[in-house]
Amino acid sequence: MHTLPQQLANGLFIGSMYGLIAIGYTMVYGIVQLINFAHGEIYMTGAFGALAVYTNLPDGMSIWAALPLMLAGGAIVAVLIAVGAERLAYRPLRNAPRLAPLITAIGLSLALQQAVFLWYPHATAGKHFPQLPGDGFDIGSVSVAPGDIFLVVAAVVCMSALATFVRTSRTGRAMQATAQDPDTAQLMGIDTNRIIVIAFAIGGLFAAVAGLASGLKYGQIKYDMGFQAGLKAFTAAVLGGIGNIYGAMLGGVVLGIAESCASAYISNIPGMQQLGGEGWKNVWAFVLLIIVLLLRPQGLLGERVADRA
Amino acid sequence: MTTTIPQQPTPASAGPKQALLEASGVIMRFGGLTAVRDVSLTVNGGEIVGLIGPNGAGKTTFFNCLTGLYVPTEGTVSYRGTVLPPKPHLVTQAGIARTFQNIRLFANMTVLENVLVGRHTRTREGLFSAIVRGPGFHRAERASRERAMELLEFTGLAAKADHLARNLPYGEQRKLEIARALASEPGLLLLDEPTAGMNPQETRATEELVFAIRDQGIAVLVIEHDMRFIFNLCDRVAVLVQGEKLVEGSSEVVQNDERVIAAYLGEPFEGTPQSAPEAAPADAPESAPAGAPDDDEAPENDEQQENDK
Amino acid sequence: MTDIPLATAEAAVAGTDTGRRAAPYLPMPRTAARAATLAGAVISIASTFMSWTYTTDFPGDLTVSGYPGGLQIMTLIAAILTGVVALGAFGTPGLRWLNPSRSPNSVLLLALATLGTTWYTVIDIAAKLGGFANLDPGGFVAFIGALVLFAGALGLPIDRRPQEPAGAEYYELGRFEKYAAVVRTYVWLREARLHHSDLRVADARKLNPWLQRLVIVVVYALGLKILTFGLATDYSDIFIGYLIVVAVGFWGLGASGLLKQFQQLTHRNRRFSATVGVIAAIAYPFVQNNEHWANLGVSVLIVGTVALGLNIVVGLTGLLDLGYVAFLGVGAYAAALVSGSQFSIWSGVQFPFWAAAITGMVAACVFGVLIGAPTLRLRGDYLAIVTLGFGEIFRIVVRNLDGVSGPKITNGPNGIAQIPDLSVFGYNLGDNHSMGSFTLGRFANYYLLMLLITVIVVLVFTRAADSRIGRSWIAIREDETAATAMGINGFRVKLVAFALGASLAGLAGTVFAHVTNSVVPDPYQFSGPVPPNSAFLLAAVVLGGMGTVSGPILGAALLYVIPEKLDFLSKYELFAFGLALVLIMRFRPEGIIPNRRRQLEFHEDEELAPGNRPMGDDTVPAATAGA
Ligand SMILES: Nc1ncnc2c1ncn2[C@@H]1O[C@H](COP(=O)(O)OP(=O)(O)OP(=O)(O)O)[C@@H](O)[C@H]1O
């Protein structure tokens, strides 16, 4: 259980989840330079959307049959919320000072979290989430649960689909252009509003996948799960180089591995015996964020760009 | 701390013909785009130097390199013989002040406060003295205000000292930018299109203002698209095309240079080398920018867009 | 940042659009409208002397005839106010000063306040007791009286936005512009907007200076009275009625121009009014001589002071600090550790208050620098997320430093309890002290100490804001690139602002630790069921008005007191905070109390309005506006 390969694998699993959420931060940031604080909450609503579908399915339906429906449910909820937030809250503030959309984002995040807390039936405590059937199995010395497999497969599929989309489709290229220079892109006839909506929608979709996956992995979802996950995912996005979709995934995986290794091995360092374990995991993630900001603020894959003056 | 404008400190080291600003081999690349290619330029004390060129030639980028807003990819900028670090506040501290092409005032501060911000480098009071408010603080504050009011007087804005900057009409905003820049007691003033968007009378007034500034011993480096303005004003003119310095010389030399005409002015000027310098620009201004190469919009239009942003 | 230019607000305020039309909402002859207004006011007043319901089951006992009680008092006050302001608006000699702008808008709004509280009461009676059958005739009279009053006010020539031009297009409606009904409703709504903010009022600064001061004293006393009345309300129904009257009533007084005149007075007599304000605040524990209210007072002062500290960071410098409460926590823990509590790892150490305060400030400042230094070099957004992370980490770390899952410093979730009371110059704040006929209890003592700290923070805020460093903060907030090009070392001044904000929070934290007797990790998180959490503080700043002194304090007071009084709401508190942040940013980014700069702007508009003064000659207002 405490072998290095196992820690690496754990880090990879959790990191894939961070990466999936981080995509949403990074795409939105890349295009409108906004940290969508509510993104963690969108991930949470995605998970609850999936659960809501599951609860309303007929009894005895196989989980494999339910899975696509749950995914659809979660995705619809998350995408609608993400796009709605853009349309109703962020867009009117696009020319306002920077602080205005940030405050709006934080407000949205709070409101969404509390809305689920208050109005989703019995969501004040953790909600049980269905599990994939089958036991965990071992690959070499690494034990893997079905939920982990789902997570990694989902991350790989989503990531390659996104990469293909951005590189080959018209919309994808328009997206890259908008990220480079929104004004010029607009002059070139790109409907930047549409591009921004699509960025939010893709972010929402990926967040929903992550939400579903985390439910399957942990067997439980909670109204406040978006807060920490959002923070982590943002850290992952910065780590990878904010604005860069590959960076987001890479950052997620690096962060996941760093975290699981820190909680396993830090206590072996003399003088830091008491600073290991689950309780300190988040602290180390945060320390990593600070170090990255100090040493390489543009992130692993980011390039330094001059602000326009 | 001087209190009257004509008594500007003009250190003896920078006599009229001594090099004040020396930029050598400045290169600025943005990814694949080289916006400034190996430009060297010298400004001597007491000089007015013009910088012209078609839209996108890299003039503003060059300014940004001079003032430390961009870190040049290669090349150095020195002022009074010392190499400037690429940090805007240190550049201003050293004695170079600038205005911006797309006006960047502190919109929600009053006119007077804007100028007081310009005095930042020439005053010392920190947080502690602001809180304690000893006699020294009051003295410094009073002196700053007096000096700022003098500058407002000088630029003709004294009557509007307590208006919010954003409520000023366009032409006055440009003047306020100049007053704010002068407040830092510069030895060299960089003006980025100071007459853009002004009507002819305002342009004349700005011309007067620039002369008055020069008469105080402040050298001026000015970017303009208004050829009459440039050729009236400047002792020397440098032409930037596609990031490269094409020509540098007196007004007559520049306006009759084949390459400049081809690349920027578009059609030969009425005035020949022999004609008096005053006569030459008289016919030029309207036709010159309009006759710019096809791929460039007329500067007026471009300016309009800049300001609409 | 208070003046975030929203397209609409901008057009409404700064544009040349000073057009206005005076037209009633309900067409009726002018005299009829006036008569109805006055009659409605009289009926409403009379009704409060009757019995509204025959059982005493409804809180406040509204069964007594001949003597208004409970919620009837709200109706009574609102109706009297409406009546006299209406008389002023109609030009009654001797009462005209009540409505300096001469606009009937104030009458309409006050009538709305009357209607609101009266109908709320009547409907509440019916709902609580099961049907309108429980109303006595007095209740019906009140119901009708308020309606008549309001209807009459609707018939007055209300100052509002001009008519929309015939062919105007409304892009903001997007695809709904196709539907005629939607457009018509939208146009109607646009035309229905009240428009009285730029009405001219007589200059109150022309009054005799002594009279000016007298007015200030009276108004502050009234304010204190209103405040303590509200706090002393002992059931939620009457508090709701009170809120309706106060909120809508203030709006109405704003429309009458009285608030503007009062502002002129306080601005002219700034020092005097500040002194009177402090005296009024000192008077509070004496007037409201009860430990419960003193406790409330301390809490409000603490959250208000912390919010004001946050305002330096957010409002002046434009840095979004989402983990601000952690600095309060650092201060509180630092103070607790040196307080001499037996649960502190240094239980033998007991610092005097001044040393503990400095310890708290320094500790918070150190953390501020540690967090700020790496992030403030980068774009502002990073700071937001790093501080959010820091806030979260602080709580986790403090929880883990319990000797089991980490080194033993803070006792983990149990916190540091039994913090002894402070003693300042031999005055033990934990004991009761008698002063003449008053007894100052524990919370009253802490209230006074905290008030001192609030005054210090207010002084720091105002003095710093109006100085070289404060101007550089605002410049950074407005345009960081331009600011650095003006010679401002952005990193350094931002770090100073951030560290100052942190230190002030740390200072407040030291008192907080002693007031609550113990420190535990839970209050120090981003969002939580009890203030002070970072979301609460941010909401207080944004609601009150970023960049202002009184805004955050008022915002914190409102956000603290309202859920306290209406406990059925507390469940929805965080949801409401979130929604409020979104809505305020969208519709009123300047908050309740607009910044002086915004006032200045109103001022300019007023002076530039055609006919007031020749265009070039605004040197006079410029000088008197005095920065
Ligand atoms: N921060 C940046 N990142 C990428 N490209 C940039 C940046 N700043 C400027 N450029 C590019 O550099 C080129 C030169 O721009 P610059 O603004 O210096 O031109 P200019 O000569 O000032 O033109 P104008 O007369 O229109 O003001 C342009 O192609 C512009 O798009």
Ligand SMILES: [Mg+2]
């Ligand atoms: Mg330019």
